[in-house]
Amino acid sequence: METGFTFTNTLAAILTIGIISFLWRDNPLYKVCEALFVGVSAGYWFVSLWYQNLLPQLFDNLGISQLFSSGSAEDGALQVLFKQGRFDDRLFYLVAGLLGLMMLMRLIPNLGWISRWPLGFIIGTTSGLYFTTYFQSNAMAQLKSTVLPFTTVGNIVMVVGTICGLVYFYFSKEHKGALGGAAKIGTWFLMITFGASFGYTVMSRMSLLIGRFDFLFSTWLGLVK
Amino acid sequence: MFDKLLKIDRRIIFIFVALALIVPMFLTITQHISVSPEVQIIYDTLKGLQPGSKVLMAFDYDPPSAPELQPMAVAILKYCFKNNLKVYIIGLWPQGPMQANMAIDNVISDPTFKDNPPIYDKDYVNLGFMSGNELVIQGMGSSFLHTFPRDYLGKPTHQLEMMKGVNNFSNIDFIVNLSAGYPGTVEWVLFAVDRFHAKLAAGNTAVQAPQVYPYVHAGQLSGLAGGLKGAAELEKLVGFYGKGTKFMLSQSFAHMIVIVFIIVGNAAYFITRKK
Structure with missing residues (x-):
């Protein structure tokens, strides 16, 4: 990355300071930076989706973009169908395009119900895709790795923590007696887990701030070598 | 004094954290x-x-x-x-x-x-x-x-x-x-x-x-x-050795500051509660 007082570095520095200034209090510079961020993000995602999804995946594959270009671009599925009279697998993108159009019907109040069809398709395929994979990776594999012999302290902690944690989420019986004791231990395990997660989150956020400070003092101002 | 600590302006904490992150960047020592x-x-x-x-x-x-x-x-x-x-x-x-x-x-x-x-x-x-x-x-x-x-x-x-x-x-x-x-x-x-x-x-x-x-x-x-x-x-x-190692010192300083504030905050809370 280029260092020093270049135009882009200075602009980035002003935007960084503008966003950080919110820590002091809300101010016009922060508002400008926030609005700019939202606008640029929306624009970036639109362009990204157009050039990386719609254009290559849908319009190029179907042959719609070829209709508007004079180059020697490869024929799309529609050209193959109408010129050569044969079916091209890429014609299936027509179904995807159609589902996409149906989704946009949400914008028309009277036709909004049509968007439920592509939504149903997405929910159905995602559920099917994830059902077995989640069960295999997040249930069976984890269960397998928790069945351990009581030979080390680590193993004991793992087994006891897992069982007590599960007991805490067992609500079919009142948490009294042995069940209550196990649930109490489970609560401790959960609290320690949340504490570790919080610690990691603090670490992560600090790292992000370090990154911005490094940019300001090293890349922009050149004070840190 | 402890009452004041509990009512400390959050911006003072931000300044401490910022200093903890910035000052180590200028130090030449490296962390193990x-x-x-x-x-x-x-x-x-x-x-x-x-x-x-x-x-x-x-x-x-x-x-x-x-x-x-x-x-x-x-x-x-x-x-x-x-x-x-x-x-x-x-x-x-x-x-x-x-x-x-x-x-x-x-x-x-x-x-x-x-x-x-x-x-x-x-x-x-x-x-x-x-x-x-x-x-x-x-x-x-x-x-x-x-x-x-x-x-x-x-x-x-x-x-x-x-x-x-x-x-x-x-x-x-x-x-x-x-x-x-x-x-x-x-x-x-x-x-x-x-x-x-x-x-x-x-x-x-x-x-x-x-x-x-x-x-x-x-x-x-x-x-x-x-x-x-x-x-x-x-x-x-x-x-x-790159920025990961370089940034660790700032990270550690900031963590120490956070730990100190958590301890001080809790101590102040329990002491004022007794009163």
């Missing part, structure tokens, strides 16, 4: 880094690869997460290029391949690689971003060429020298996923590891790491580097 077993596994796996082995690097993050993940990327790339491992870059996040290019620029600017800089389509290829999240991983399990018809530069992937003989995950020796969220390590484990039996290590942002640790214990992940600490550990192991 101890290597965790999870990061050691990544290094051991990389070390076990023969020259010419194929390493797939998935850059699933964007600039906000770069302070944590970019040092990991640079460290791993330097190790790969130094040991003649072939690197295949992809991204499930749109900005991922750009982060990869920045990491490669960093490698090229390193004097170690002055005489032997990594060359495109000989040492590495960047297949770019592909939308579709986990479905991209699923597709790669069948065909890389079909999933990534063109590389980052727009060249058809079947024309790339490095893509010859690379059809799917069975032709890849090791995958390193650098992830800041969804789609990321969880999806790689679910689809690449458990479905296609690929060997995967991950570098995660610290906030994501606790979610992923169980996969290491279950053997689904061959190593995990979490946050800046993980990056510093990787740098230590591969012998290229």
Whole structure:
């Protein structure tokens, strides 16, 4: 990355300071930076989706973009169908395009119900895709790795923590007696887990701030070598 | 006095944290880094690869997460290029391949690689971003060429020298996923590891790491580097000290400040409650 007082570095520095200034209090510079961020993000995602999804995946594959270009671009599925009279697998993108159009019907109040069809398709395929994979990776594999012999302290902690944690989420019986004791231990395990997660989150956020400070003092101002 | 402490303006705490982060940047001392077993596994796996082995690097993050993940990327790339491992870059996040290019620029600017800089389509290829999240991983399990018809530069992937003989995950020796969220390590484990039996290590942002640790214990992940600490550990192991190590001092100072404030705040709370 280029260092020093270049135009882009200075602009980035002003935007960084503008966003950080919110820590002091809300101010016009922060508002400008926030609005700019939202606008640029929306624009970036639109362009990204157009050039990386719609254009290559849908319009190029179907042959719609070829209709508007004079180059020697490869024929799309529609050209193959109408010129050569044969079916091209890429014609299936027509179904995807159609589902996409149906989704946009949400914008028309009277036709909004049509968007439920592509939504149903997405929910159905995602559920099917994830059902077995989640069960295999997040249930069976984890269960397998928790069945351990009581030979080390680590193993004991793992087994006891897992069982007590599960007991805490067992609500079919009142948490009294042995069940209550196990649930109490489970609560401790959960609290320690949340504490570790919080610690990691603090670490992560600090790292992000370090990154911005490094940019300001090293890349922009050149004070840190 | 303790009442005042409990009513301390949060902006004073911000100033302390900022100072804790900024001042160490100007110090020349370095912090001792101890290597965790999870990061050691990544290094051991990389070390076990023969020259010419194929390493797939998935850059699933964007600039906000770069302070944590970019040092990991640079460290791993330097190790790969130094040991003649072939690197295949992809991204499930749109900005991922750009982060990869920045990491490669960093490698090229390193004097170690002055005489032997990594060359495109000989040492590495960047297949770019592909939308579709986990479905991209699923597709790669069948065909890389079909999933990534063109590389980052727009060249058809079947024309790339490095893509010859690379059809799917069975032709890849090791995958390193650098992830800041969804789609990321969880999806790689679910689809690449458990479905296609690929060997995967991950570098995660610290906030994501606790979610992923169980996969290491279950053997689904061959190593995990979490946050800046993980990056510093990787740098230590591969012998290229970079920003991960440099930033650790700031990180530690800030953590100390946070711990001090938590202790002082709690002490003040309990003392004033007794009154």
